[in-house]
Amino acid sequence: MKIKRNGRIGALIKILNDNPNKIFTLNYFTNKFNAAKSSISEDIVIAKKLMEDLKLGKIETIPGAAGGVKYIPLISKEDTKEILEDVCKKLSEPNRIIPGAFLYMADIIYNPNIVRKLGEIFATQFSGKKIDYVVTVETKGIPIALMTANALNVPLIILRRDSKVTEGSTVSINYLSGTTGKIQTMSISKRAINTGAKVIIIDDFMKAGGTAKGMIDMMKEFEATVVGIGVMIATKEPEEKVIKDYVPLLILDKVDEKNKLINIYANERLV
Known part of the structure; x- marks a missing residue:
């Protein structure tokens, strides 16, 4: 069946958008659309200009x-x-404050539409770094890390709090959590990461940076290079984290439990 140019361009954009950072050959589209390579090449030029003009990637x-x-x-x-x-506006709602001056974020973190966009923002920040894996620690960081991995078209590696027998031999380390102030454990299967890989670390929250430091130390066990660290929310204090280079999307300045006030804002370097 012959497809007209408008139809081919629409379908081409849909296929590419559903498979970010995946390379499709011209032969794939010529066979799918039953069109000549010259026609597909012209379709790609039009689609490319359209996406750039509309700032859609x-x-x-x-x-x-x-x-x-x-x-x-x-x-x-x-x-x-x-x-x-928009995320800041949602997180600034007073009823999100829970005892201990924590914020309820589950409806944000587990909302596919929101985390897909956050993942694409992270992918934009780390684009061009030739990443092999996205790494996170269970559990709340998983949705954002997964969407980041999807946008970059690389596997997601999840560091677990407890090793699972189904993962075979594992590597485990202890680290100090800056949020809880307690010594915790993370583990990963020895088969999960290839030696010498390049990775980025994505997590949902950072206070002092202890968990991120633990993930960096874990990557050293595989001789992997951490080329970037991204967190959805970083607290303003302490200003000096145990890690230096990281990209927060949002900065949490203060949670006033008594007066039901939340001060959270976007990272000015990104906007």
Whole structure:
């Protein structure tokens, strides 16, 4: 069945958008749309310009025999600001404060539409670093890390609090959690990460940075290089974290449990 150009372009964008950072050959589209390579090449040029004009990400062509085309989900600063300010507005609701000056965030963290956008923001920040894995620790960081891994088209590695017999031989380390102030354990299967891999660490919350430091130490066991660290929310205090280079999406300044006030704002470097 022959498909007209408008239909081909719409379908092409849909396929690329559903498979970010995955390379599709021209032959894939010529066979799928029953069209000549020259026609598909023209479709890609039109789709590429359309996505860039509307700031919906980037369609990139890869030359050579093993080349093709892929979609890179890049979020503009304007869209990043809108997304993060919307999340801040939701998290600033007074009824989110729970005893101990903590915030209820489950409805945000487990909302697919929100975490997909947050994952794409992280993917934008770490784009071009040739990442092999996204790494997180169970449990609340998993949705955001998974969406980041999806946007980058790389596997997600989850460090567990307790080792599972189904994972075979594991590596375990102890670390000091900055949030709880307690010594905790994280473990991972020896088969999970290839030696010498490049990874980024994604987590939901950072206070002093102890958990992130634990994940960095775990990666050293595999001779892996941590090329970036991203957290959904970092507290303003303590200002000096145990790690230096990290990208927070939101900064939590203060939770006033008595007066039901929450001061949280977007990271100014991103917006």
